[in-house]
Amino acid sequence: MGRGDYLALAAGAANTIAVSLLAIAIGNPLGLGLALIRWGKVRGLDGIVAALVSLLRATPSVTLVLLIYFALPTIGLEVPRFAAGVATLALGTMAYNCEIWRAVLLAFPTDQLDAARAFGMPRALRFRLVILPQIARAALPALVNEMTLIIKVSPAVAVIGVIETTRAANRIGAATYKPIPPLLVALAMYVVIIGAFVVVQRMLERWRPAGPFA
Amino acid sequence: MIPRGIEVLWEQRDAIFYGFVNTIAITAVAAVCAGFLGLLLFALLISRVRTIEVALTWLIDLMRCVPFMLFCYMIYYGLPSFGIVIGNLTAGIVALTLYNAAYIAELLRGGYAALPRDGIEAGHAFGFHGWRLLTRIILPPVLLSSTPMLGNQLIQIIKDSAFLVIIAVQELTFAANSIQATYYVPFASFVCAIILYWLLCLAVEAGVRAVVVKAETQR
Numbered sequence: 001m002g003r004g005d006y007l008a009l010a011a012g013a014a015n016t017i018a019v020s021l022l023a024i025a026i027g028n029p030l031g032l033g034l035a036l037i038r039w040g041k042v043r044g045l046d047g048i049v050a051a052l053v054s055l056l057r058a059t060p061s062v063t064l065v066l067l068i069y070f071a072l073p074t075i076g077l078e079v080p081r082f083a084a085g086v087a088t089l090a091l092g093t094m095a096y097n098c099e100i101w102r103a104v105l106l107a108f109p110t111d112q113l114d115a116a117r118a119f120g121m122p123r124a125l126r127f128r129l130v131i132l133p134q135i136a137r138a139a140l141p142a143l144v145n146e147m148t149l150i151i152k153v154s155p156a157v158a159v160i161g162v163i164e165t166t167r168a169a170n171r172i173g174a175a176t177y178k179p180i181p182p183l184l185v186a187l188a189m190y191v192v193i194i195g196a197f198v199v200v201q202r203m204l205e206r207w208r209p210a211g212p213f214a
Numbered sequence: 215m216i217p218r219g220i221e222v223l224w225e226q227r228d229a230i231f232y233g234f235v236n237t238i239a240i241t242a243v244a245a246v247c248a249g250f251l252g253l254l255l256f257a258l259l260i261s262r263v264r265t266i267e268v269a270l271t272w273l274i275d276l277m278r279c280v281p282f283m284l285f286c287y288m289i290y291y292g293l294p295s296f297g298i299v300i301g302n303l304t305a306g307i308v309a310l311t312l313y314n315a316a317y318i319a320e321l322l323r324g325g326y327a328a329l330p331r332d333g334i335e336a337g338h339a340f341g342f343h344g345w346r347l348l349t350r351i352i353l354p355p356v357l358l359s360s361t362p363m364l365g366n367q368l369i370q371i372i373k374d375s376a377f378l379v380i381i382a383v384q385e386l387t388f389a390a391n392s393i394q395a396t397y398y399v400p401f402a403s404f405v406c407a408i409i410l411y412w413l414l415c416l417a418v419e420a421g422v423r424a425v426v427v428k429a430e431t432q433r
Contacts, residue, residue: 058369058415059408060376063387067408070400155283159380166284170291179291183284191279 001181005172009182012168013189019082019164020151023089027150028143030090031097038098039105049098056095061156064088069160085157089150096146104138105131144201148194165189219402226393230403233389234410240303240385241372241414244310248371249364251311252318257348259323270319277316282374285313290381306378314371321367325360326352358429365422369415376411386410 034049056064065088072079079087108131116126158167169186173179223230255274258266277285289309293300300308329352337351357364376387390407394400 054416055408055412058373058412060373060387060411062376062379063390063404063407063411066387066391066394067400067404070394071404074401152281155281156377158283166281166287169284170287173287173291178295179287180295183288183292186284187280187288190281190284191276194279 001172001176001178001185005176005182006185008168008172009165009185009189012163012165012186013193015082015162016151016154016164016189017193019085019089019157019162020147020154022086023093023150023154024147026086027090027093028097030094032101034094034098035101035105038102053095053098056091057099059092061088061092061153062159064091065156065160081157081160081162084160085154085162088157089154092153093146093150096149097143100139100142100146101135103142104135107138108135140201140204144197147197151190151194151197219399222393222397222399223402223406226397229389229393230386230406230410233384233386233407236384236389237372237375237386237411238414240307240310240375240378240383241368244307244314244375245368245371247307247311248314248318251315252322253353255315255319256322256326259319260326260352274316274320277313278320280313282309282313283377283380285309286377286381302378302381302383306375306381306383310371310374310378313374314367317367317370318364321360321363322356325356325363328359329355361425361429362422365418368418372411372414372418 034053037045037049065084068088069079069081069084072084112130113126116130121130154164155166158164158170163171165186169182170179172182176182255270259270261267286306286309289312290302290305293305333355334347334351337347342351375385378385379387379391382388386407390403393403397403
């Protein structure tokens with residue numbers, strides 16, 4: 001492997017990080033929104049959200065990215081490869097994040113909400129000041145775990161031609177007839193990226209030592 | 215547009231069915247192999263031989279950092295470098311098996327760690343050791359408490375099997391993709407594939423629920 005190959009792999013890693021971070025930034029709040037719809041038992045929407053989450057959790061990312069990239073142009077929506085990749089991963093992580101947020105919402109102690117209501121706090125303020133800070137802490141380990149899963153499925157976007165780490169490694173292997181060295185370098189890159197998420201999670205956990213719902 | 219897609223899919227129903235059956239078969243074979251390999255790794259993990267435990271923990275942690283698609287390429291392109299030549303279907307099943315065995319061993323270890331110790335100590339007192347202690351005393355409660363997680367892992371295997379399209383294994387996504395490429399009906403063919411994946415996963419979830427309910431009533 002030459003210097004150019006390492007640069008290609010680094011560019012691939014940058015794409016892996018960009019696609020995954022964008023998917024997380026879009027999918028996580030959407031997941032929280034869906035979880036609130038289910039938690040609040042919004043009539044009509046509740047069942048639809050439950051079915052959507054079940055469907056998305058059963059959908060392989062490879063199949064979904066092919067659907068988004070090839071089917072949207074048939075209804076007149078040209079999507080660039082990168083955007084199709086981000087949309088795919090965001091939809092997948094949205095469904096899993098919905099389940100994570102819902103679990104911590106269901107575990108949230110109702111007496112705190114009753115207290116907040118007794119003090120006349122409006123609903124939005126209750127959510128922002130009482131619920132969100134605590135559920136965010138409680139959900140953090142599961143959310144970070146889901147983020148590492150997103151990085152691990154992110155090579156799916158390679159099937160529509162986004163050149164991320166795995167595809168970059170594979171192309172170098174095809175050109176040099178030595179497939180293993182670039183794949184091992186790619187592996188090391190994933191270990192570093194996934195490791196970084198776990199380190200950030202540990203730092204955030206230590207940041208304020210009081211436990212959730214304390 | 216969509217009526218034509220459904221028409222084409224109906225004409226190509228044999229190809230879709232072939233892909234669907236292949237996905238089920240690949241998943242089933244890989245799940246059974248990964249299950250046994252995972253059990254073996256789990257047995258080694260709790261064998262209390264320090265070096266084996268440390269080495270396996272490292273190996274499993276490393277495996278949990280590898281994307282499945284990368285691992286799949288490693289098996290498919292890497293094994294021939296070591297003189298092992300296998301077909302793409304075999305490579306796919308080997309990749310699914312090895313990859314998921316690590317996850318299964320880890321989740322069984324989690325179930326074992328949560329198991330109360332007194333049952334195992336009672337087993338020791340009654341003279342259970344080694345293999346018999348594992349199969350009679352440790353595994354039944356561990357497998358039972360891990361059933362929902364094992365079900366999730368099975369769903370993961372189903373979803374991972376779609377990645378095998380990259381090494382041209384003729385599973386469901388491959389079938390949908392080739393119909394899409396020939397007749398240009400991407401919407402109908404991929405939606406059909408996704409619905410079939412959904413049905414498969416719903417069946418697994420129903421199976422897991424049935425096992426849990428049966429176990430609860432028989433206690």
